[in-house]
Amino acid sequence: MSDSPSEPSLAELVAVMAHDLNNPLAALVTNLSFIEGTVAPKDGGDLAEALGDAQMLCDMLRRLVGNLDLIARREALSGGASILDLGHLLRQAAERLQKQASAAEIELSVDPAPPLGEILVQCDRELLGRAIDNLIAYGLEQAPSRSRITVTAARDERGGRVVIEHRRKPQIAQMTEAPPPMTRAEQRRRTQALYGRGAALLCARIAADLIGGKLEVTTDTGPVARLVLIAPPAEP
Incomplete structure (x- = not known):
């Protein structure tokens, strides 16, 4: 009987989660950039403010996801x-x-x-x-x-x-x-x-x-x- 695979460590799971979160986040940033390019100047005001808020929150999410990766992988992130x-x-x-x-x-x-x-x-x-x-x-x-x-x-x-x-x-x-x-x-x-x-x-x-x-x-x-x-x- 073969041994069952060992459970991944918490750090490994968090690193995988951070990687998986980056995929939809990158798609969201791309879509927001597309919307920004299609918004006419006359459509400013609340629409432009809401779009700016969404882009700001994406920036914050990027940092939060990056922090998950930092906590999980630490030394592995260093590029020299x-x-x-x-x-x-x-x-x-x-x-x-x-x-x-x-x-x-x-x-x-x-x-x-x-x-x-x-x-x-x-x-x-x-x-x-x-x-x-x-x-x-x-x-x-x-x-x-x-x-x-x-x-x-x-x-x-x-x-x-x-x-x-x-x-x-x-x-x-x-x-x-x-x-x-x-x-x-x-x-x-x-x-x-x-x-x-x-x-x-x-x-x-x-x-x-x-x-x-x-x-x-x-x-x-x-x-x-x-x-x-x-x-x-x-x-x-």
Whole structure:
């Protein structure tokens, strides 16, 4: 009698699920791009806004599916280290997450913008991008509406640093008055902003570890939170 095949591990199952989710997601993105190309300028307004929302949610789904894959496969995702311009990667990440920031009514800015080519690091490009994306996404989850998130890059003896600062949301226990009723548009923006809550900081930490870097999060109770991602410096 032949032995029955062994059960796959949880990590293997999650990796397969992430792969399977990417297929319909890619088809959805293609269909949305087609719809965008067929919408006439006169059909703007609510239709254009709904289409923009759908595209933003697809971007968020891409990150969530990518996080499942990151949690499942970890080291297997690394394609090798290369020399990277940290300032350029930071600008790209801020641009990718700009729609989500707008939906949450949060100003996301790279300030001061580091000059291109000034901060060079050496690590896996894909994993560094995921670490930055997740760190900004975590800031968007934590920052209160109508506030600002400041992102910048710097360097020190440890390597290149991505620094994110944002105001903290007031503690629920300190809120004694019932919140005012929200309009339908405000409810929609709030719902969109909440998508993706939970794993962003974990995945930023995993990606930081995989590139040989470090993630530092302030734990004090002050009004401003500070997140620092350290990437290995480029070798001379």
